[in-house]
Amino acid sequence: QVQLVESGGGLVQAGASLRLSCTASGRTLSNYVMGWFRQASGKERDFVAAISWGGDSTSGADSMKGRFAISRDNAKNTVYLQMDSLKPEDTAIYYCAARVGLRSTSSRDYDYWGQGTQVTVSS
DSSP: OOEEEEEOOEEEETTOOEEEEEEEESSOGGGSEEEEEEEOTTSOEEEEEEEOTTSSOEEEOGGGTTTEEEEEEGGGTEEEEEEOSOOGGGOEEEEEEEESSSOOSOGGGOOEEOOOEEEEEEO
């Protein structure tokens, strides 16, 4: 069992940056592919980014490429999401998730989820 806890969310103005963290306990994170998803109010949960076990391979949603970057530090059991040039439409709850297997953009493929951290971007 893996427990995931997100942090780093908050209220920022458009154009600002935030770095989200997801720290795991219970199991070593290096055994898992990690992903970030987000869910805006009244909308479905959308894929943001994913990273391989060793951190050498990443993928990201087209709408966020160039602004968001995923990384991981297995020694710290932590995954990060660096978000730059934030826009009001980035407002959502951001979730990290873990799975055994290959990187996936589908939330259905992930086995463990954190409780999320709220990101609000004002115009």
